[in-house]
Amino acid sequence: MMSTFLYGAATSAHKVEGYNIHNDWWAWEKAGLSVVESGAAADHYNRFAEDFALAKGLGHNAHRLSLEWSRLELAPGKWNQAAFDHYREVLQELKRQELVSFVTLHHFTNPVWLAKRGGWQDKKTPALFARYAKKVAQELGELVDFWVTINEPMVYATQSYWRAKWPPQQRSVVALNKVVRNLALGHRQAYAAIHDTIPEAQVGLAKHLIAYVPEHRNQFGDRLVTSVQDWWFNHRFLALTRGAHDFIGVNFYFTVQKRVRLIPWQISDVPWTGPTSDLGWPLRAEGLTQVLLHLKRYGLPIYITENGLADAKDTRRADFIRDHLRAVETAQKQGVNIRGYFHWSLLDNFEWADGFDPRFGLIEVDYETQQRTPRPSAYVYKAIIEQAQTL
Ligand code: BGC
Secondary structure (H helix, E strand, C coil): CCCCCEEEEECCHHHHCCCCCCEHHHHHHHCCCCCCCCCCCCCHHHHHHHHHHHHHHCCCCEEEEECCHHHHEEECCEECHHHHHHHHHHHHHHHHCCCEEEEEEECCCCEHHHHHCCHHHCCCHHHHHHHHHHHHHHHHHHHCCEEEEEECHHHHHHHHHCCCCCCCCCCCHHHHHHHHHHHHHHHHHHHHHHHHHCCCCEEEEEEEEEEEEECCCCCHHHHHHHHHHHHHHHHHHHHHCCCCCCCEEEEEEEEEEEEEECCCCEEEECCCCCCECCCCCECCCHHHHHHHHHCHHHCCCEEEEEECCCCCCCCCHHHHHHHHHHHHHHHHHCCCCEEEEEEECCECCCCHHHCCCCCCCCEEEECCCCEEEECHHHHHHHHHHHHHHHC
C-alpha cells in the first residue's frame, strides 16, 4: 500500500514556547551572553491549539515539534507530572487536528542540572537521555507517530564545542569528539529504550546535511577535501549510529563549495555569489537532491525534517518551497524513498544566537501582540499540497 506523503512544518520547544527557564540556553541568555533573551518567544506553550488549527487550515497533514527535557525532568529522576500533562494535551490536539506527529526529544537545549554535570561531555549523559526517552515513551508513547531522538547532533556539537557560538561556548577538539561520541551513544540507547517500550515505534534522528561540492571537479585536491568533509560532517554520525534508525530525518539548508590551494597551502570555502536568504545563506535546491541521492546507500525511508529560509519580506519563500519540492521529486525519480517534507518553520521564532530578527515562519508572528498572520507563501505551499493530493 502506498502511504500518504506527509507535508507539514516544524518547530522546536525553546524557540517558540516561551519561558523555558530550566535549560542551559535560558541561563546563558540571563547571563547576558546572547544578543537577546527568548522570553515569551512565540507563546506557543499557551497557543499551541491555535497554531495547530492554523497548520491544518494551511493544508498540512503532519507536524514536527520538540519536547523540552528541562520541563519534564526537573532534577535527575524528578519527573514533572504537570509538564507531561501539558504535552499530553499538545499531542492530543495534534490527533484531533489529524496531524501526524514527529516528536523530537532533544533540540539543542539541556536541563541546567545536566549542563552542570558536564552536559554531553559527561559519559553518564547518554544513559540519562535514554532514561528520559523511556519515560516519555511510557507516558506519551501512544500519542507519538514518529520519534526524532536528537536534532542535528553535528551542528549542536560544532556550534557548542568547536565554534564556541552556543553554550557552553567551548573550542576544543577533545571536547568536540567526546560530545559527538556521547550523542551517538545517546541516540543508540534512546532508540533501544523507545523500542523496549513500543516495539513497533518509528525512531530516527534529524541529520543536518550539507551539499559539499568541489570548486573544480577536475582538481584532485578539491575533490578529496570535499569527500573528507562530506564524510566527517554528513556521514560519520550515521555510521556511528548504524542499525539504530527506522528512517532518516534530513535537515537541509546549505551548499558549500570547497577549494584547495597548494601554494600557499589553504583549504577554504568558495564565497557564494548566487541568491541568498536574509541570513546570507545560499539558496540552491539542487543541493537537496544531492544529499538525498547520497542517502540511498542506507536503504531507509527518508523524511525531510527541516528545510527553510529567513525571508522577512516573503519574496523568496514560495519559489524556495517549489524548487525544493521539485528537488525532492528528482531524487524520488532516481529511486530515493522520501516520504515527507517539513518546512522550517511553522512560526517565526527565536533563532538561537541570532535572536528574533531572522523570520523563518510560514506564519508571521507579531511579538508585541502575539498575533499570527500566515504569509502569502503559506498559501502557495497549501496549493502545492492540495494539488499533490489530487494526483
Ligand atoms: C535548526 C533550527 C534552526 C534552523 C535555522 C536548524 O539548523 O535545527 O533550530 O532554527 O536550522 O537556523
